[in-house]
Amino acid sequence: MPLFRFLTALLLCTTFSAHGQITLNEFLASNNLVNQDPDFQAFADWIELHNGSNNTVDLSNWWLSDDADVLDKWTFPAGASIPANGFLLVWADGENTGLHTNFKLSADGEKLILSNQLGVEADKISFGLQLTDVSQGRSLDGTGGWGFYIKPTPGASNTTSAFLRITPSQCLIFRWRVVFS
Numbered sequence: 001m002p003l004f005r006f007l008t009a010l011l012l013c014t015t016f017s018a019h020g021q022i023t024l025n026e027f028l029a030s031n032n033l034v035n036q037d038p039d040f041q042a043f044a045d046w047i048e049l050h051n052g053s054n055n056t057v058d059l060s061n062w063w064l065s066d067d068a069d070v071l072d073k074w075t076f077p078a079g080a081s082i083p084a085n086g087f088l089l090v091w092a093d094g095e096n097t098g099l100h101t102n103f104k105l106s107a108d109g110e111k112l113i114l115s116n117q118l119g120v121e122a123d124k125i126s127f128g129l130q131l132t133d134v135s136q137g138r139s140l141d142g143t144g145g146w147g148f149y150i151k152p153t154p155g156a157s158n159t160t161s162a163f164l165r166i167t168p169s170q171c172l173i174f175r176w177r178v179v180f181s
Contacts, residue, residue, distance in 0.1 A: 021052035022059070022082065023123045024114055026137030027092075028152055029105035029130040035154050037091050037100075044093035045105040046154055047112065051082040052142040061117040064090065066103050071115045074101040087141075089155045107132070 026048040028034060037044045047064065051057055059080040065073035077098060082088040089099070096102035105112070109128040116122050125146065127136055135152035138144050151160040 021142065022057055022062075022114065022116075023050050023052065023138070023142045024048075024112060024125055025050035025087065025141055026135050026149070026153065026158060027105060027112060027125075027127075028133070028135040028154070029092075029127070030107035030132040030134075032132045034133050034135070034152050037093065039091070039098065039100065040093065040095060042093065044091050044100075047090045047092055047101075047105070048137070048154055049082055049088045049090065049114065050138075050142040051084060051086050051088075054084050056081050056083050059088070062122075063113075063115040063119075064092075064101055065113045065115070066105065066110050068111055068113060071113060071119060071121070073103060087155050087157075105130075 024047065028046050031043045031045055033043060035046070036042065037046075059076040059082060060078045062076045062080075063072045063074060064076070065071050067073055074096070080088075080099065091100045092103060092105045093100050094102060094104050107130045109126075109130065111124060111126045113124040114122045125136075127146075130136065131148075133152070135149045135154075136146055137149055137153070137158045139147050139158065141157050148163045149158065149160055150163070153160060
C-alpha cells in the first residue's frame with residue numbers, strides 16, 4: 001500500500017509540474033504578411049504556447065480565451081499536445097476547427113488567457129495596441145518579460161531582438177533597412 005501511495009503521489013506531482021510549465025510565449029494580433037495559415041491560406045492572428053517541461057503535455061480540454069468571464073471560450077481538441085521543451089501554434093482566426101480558435105485577437109488590445117483542464121489559469125496577459133506584423137513575446141521562452149518582435153518567430157524560440165516599446169516609425173525604419181541592405 002505505501003508503494004501505491006508513493007507512485008500515485010509521484011504521478012500527480014509529475015503531471016502538475018509539467019502542466020505548470022505550459023505558457024503563452026508569443027502572439028500576433030495583426031498578421032498581414034508574417035506567416036500564412038496552411039489550412040485556410042489566410043494571414044490570421046496566432047498564439048504560440050511553450051512547454052518548458054521535459055515531458056510531452058496533453059492539452060485536451062485546456063482552454064484559451066480573450067474573456068476573463070468565459071475562461072472556456074475555446075477548448076483544445078482531443079489529442080492536442082505540445083512536445084517536451086517545444087512550441088505549439090494556435091490560429092486565432094474564428095474558424096473553430098482543429099487548432100483554430102472560435103475568436104480572433106484584437107489589434108486594439110485585450111486579454112489572452114490560457115487555462116488548464118481543471119479550469120485554473122495557467123498563464124495570461126493583458127496587452128495594448130498591436131502593430132501589424134509585430135508580435136509580442138517573452139524575452140526568454142516561457143519566462144521573462146514581454147517584448148515586441150519586428151521579426152516574429154511563430155512555432156520557434158524567440159531568438160530575435162525584442163523591443164520593450166515600439167512605434168510605427170521604428171518598424172518602418174527597420175523594415176526599410178532589411179529590404180534595402
